[in-house]
Amino acid sequence: MQFTAVHQEGLTYHTADGFTAVGGVAHAFSTRMGGVSEGIFSSLNLGVNRGDDPEHVRENYRRFCAALGVQPERLVFSRQVHADGVRTVTCADIGKGLDRAIDYEADALMTDIPGIVLAVFTADCLPVLLYDPVRRAVAAVHAGWRGTALDIAGRAVARMGEVYGSDPADILAAVGPCIDKCCFETGADVPNAMTEAIGSAALPYIASQPAGKFHVDLKGINTCMLKRAGLQAAHISVSDACTSCRPDEFWSHRVTQGERGSQAAVIALEGSA
Secondary structure, rough: OEEEEEOOOOEEEEEEEHHHHHHHEEEEEEEEOOOOHHHHHHHOOOOOOOOOOHHHHHHHHHHHHEEEEEEOOOOOOOOOOOOOOOEEEHHHHOOOOEOOOOOEEEEEEEOOOOEEEEEEOOOOEEEEEEEEEOOOOOEEEEHHHHHHOOHHHHHHHHHHHHHHHHHHHHHHEEEEEEEOOOOEEOHHHHHHHHHHHHHHHHHEEEEEEEEEEHEEEEHHHHHHHHHHOOOOOEEEEEEOOOOOOOOOOOOOOOHHHOOOOOOOEEEEEOOOO
């Protein structure tokens, strides 16, 4: 198995076996199970701007972070805009999102400071976590189809090299739960964007359907892009979970037609700054 479902104190979350084997990092891909939110947000909603009761969301974070052994007051969020911005997170950003206003836009966050907890949010889009155990740096990436076409994951790898001196061959990647190829039906705009980005390398991940529709494999395309960025195939763990197929376990924007909470993918270097 490349991913493991962890059941702890009423919560369920997923971890990447490759990260766990190397150690030195706390990480998780949340599900919708184990929180206190009610109604359409039941139960572990981690989205702060979905319309849920703020106190419920805060309690959800308290439970989630306690299970992971990280501090909720050290979380850092971003205003995600489906682009290719990568923010270098410092101590000045601690608390932005849950306790403080977010004053930047980015679809990827990275840091080399232990104890800072990076978080990105999804509900069909693809979360990718990156971990360099050599240079001790991490990143969290939100890759919708637009961000994928802009190679946001590869951009994060490149920025880790520029800022922290990371060698892509050392970086581990965890490609998390998202809407999978079985359910991600699109028009021609999505496959056209993928082939524009990486040419014929995208074709194995695109399947034609009747009436001018296509099924697109975001996990496969992002895995391909990570390899092109220099990651070793053996260092890339890929979840087999489809958020659209399993709406009882995951938030799916398509299944709920937008009436939903959000998953969070989080990562933090262990230790203290």
